[in-house]
Amino acid sequence: MTLLIALLLVIGLAGFAYLAARARAGKMIVAAAGRFGAVHSRPVYHGAYVAVLALAPALIVLAGWSLVGERWIEQQVVGALPAADQPVDKLDRAALMNEVRGLVAGDLPQAFNPVAPKLAPVYAAAVANGDLLAGALAVALLCGGGLWGYGRIRPDFRARTAVESQVQAVLLLASVVAILTTFGIVLSLIFESIRFFGMVSPVEFLTGLQWSPQTALRADQVGSTGSFGAVPLFWGTIFIGAIIAMLVAIPLGLLSAIYLTQYAAPSLRRWLKPVLELLAGVPTVVYGFFAALTVAPLVRQLAVAIGMSDASSDSALAAGLVMGIMIIPFVSSMADDSLTAVPRAMRDGSLAMGATMSETVKKVMVPAALPGIVGGVLLAVSRAIGETMIVVMAAGLAANLTANPFSSVTTVTTQIVALLTGDQEFDSAKTLSAFALGLVLFCMTLVLNIYALAVVKRYREAYE
Known part of the structure; x- marks a missing residue:
């Protein structure tokens, strides 16, 4: 059996x-x-x-x-x-x-x-x-x-009471498993990071400007001393995920939400909203292929056209543009829900006072829904910061500290993938640095999520 x-x-x-x-x-x-x-x-x-x-x-x-x-x-x-x-x-x-x-x-x-x-x-x-x-x-x-x-x-x-107690026990067990899993992840990151910081100074890791995690395999090997300054990785993560991607996602997501909730006919909204949300269901590797094969060559042609002949085929701009398209549904969905939650009486009252639709949207609807919109944007930023495949396929692996969007840069998640790919020795600083990067990334996303929830909770308006 x-x-x-x-x-x-x-x-x-x-x-x-x-x-x-x-x-x-x-x-x-x-x-x-x-x-x-x-x-x-x-x-x-x-x-x-x-x-x-x-x-x-x-x-x-x-x-x-x-x-x-x-x-x-x-x-x-x-x-x-x-x-x-x-x-x-x-x-x-x-x-x-x-x-x-x-x-x-x-x-x-x-x-x-x-x-x-x-x-x-x-x-x-x-x-x-x-x-x-x-x-x-x-x-x-x-x-x-x-x-x-x-x-x-x-x-x-009392079978119904007993069944409800059993269901509550299952729900409690599921909650405990989720909590323990989170604690396990955090503890494993902290434990391995402590081992890494025993080999590399935390000051060098958090403030160093050179990232080259190549450690010597033999005592007489030359040229593999290793540099673990992670500032270029942090900058690449912020540059692609929090700047370029947000410059694409925030305007398009917010404007699409405003159109769907305030201007679009109900029949058109029923079609457009599911189509827009389909973007969230596309696998990230598909976005990566699109970025590498379509967007990256176009970005390089644009760079050459404006006189940058040394532009890289892998660029932060290509990865950021596609990443911004990917997270449009996150911004749009949160903004849509926030705008829909605003009472219709506020909109009708503004229109009755003689305001135009655009004035009503700018002066009444968006300010009333602003906490939800800001919370959605911050959650989208945390999602973009944790993205991997698009950056691997479109932005490259070079740890460059540059503000040139046509240059090749890398992110924290990309380096984690590179460091943990293949057979690794988990007693070397090169491999253990992936856990330190993961701990920093976890702290960054945690802070963003907490701040987003705090903003929504503090400025949320309750309407009847």
Whole structure:
């Protein structure tokens, strides 16, 4: 029995338990319908209660086996070897297990380690036995929980209250998982950043003007001392994401929101708004292709036409323009919602006083919706700062500290991708610098999000 078959069997049995419990509850409720207060919950709640009691322990067992099962199987496989032949190093053990898995799956025609073919049958048997035991235990717990819940069905049983409590517990668990995940990300960034700052001075990292994270592999190697001044990366991130992209996204997004909410006919709005929001669903790699193959050559031709013959094929302007187009829906959607929330009476009152539509928009609608618009802009900035693919494909990897939009620059996210691509040693300053960059980027986006929420909360107007 594979894990997938066990999961499908558990779900099928839980569905059967739901139907059986609902049917029994329906018959009991019909029999007790003449007595006042004898029935508390509808049959659907009784069925859901029994199904949850049956399904929850079975899913916990299957999830736990999927997490720890591989380690148990590895111990069984390695334990089948004589003590003298068992790999001690973790890397050797991982390499041996990868070969064994490849042989069992058929992906590896021949093993490099002569021991691997002997362990392949042991691995297959351990996987089959482990999955069978986990599936059997899950089915047994499902049957036990289902029968126990089935026996509690009575017309006056508060099944609805119990189901609502179960739903609240699931929601609480989801919230805890999200919070713990956030804490885990932050702690991992802080831990690795502390290791990096033990090798490189924080002052050099935060104020240095030269970024060349090449460290020496040998003591006698020349030319690889490494420079970890991240100011060019911070400037590139701000230049592309917070300046060029915003110069494109703010006017186009705000004007499109004003047109859709104040000028467009309802039938036209129903078509234009979904089309505009489609931009948010386009994968960023597609934007990157568009920037690299279409926009970047046009930008270079423009630079050559104005006399800049040394313009780079990768430029901050190309990446910023496409990034601005990408985040137009973020600005437009927030501005649209803010303008729509302004009471129509304010707009009608302004028009009744003799103001034109443009004067009403400038003097009444936009000031009233300004907190939401500002909050949307700041959230869009944080989204642009974290963008990677467009910059990788259109702006290049050169860490230049320049204000020339036709030059090649890079950003924090681009360097993180470059530093963590391929096989890396996580005890060198070059690799650990990616975590320091990630920590700084996390702090930047966190501050922007907090400021955006503070602006919206402080200046929000409540209308009746």
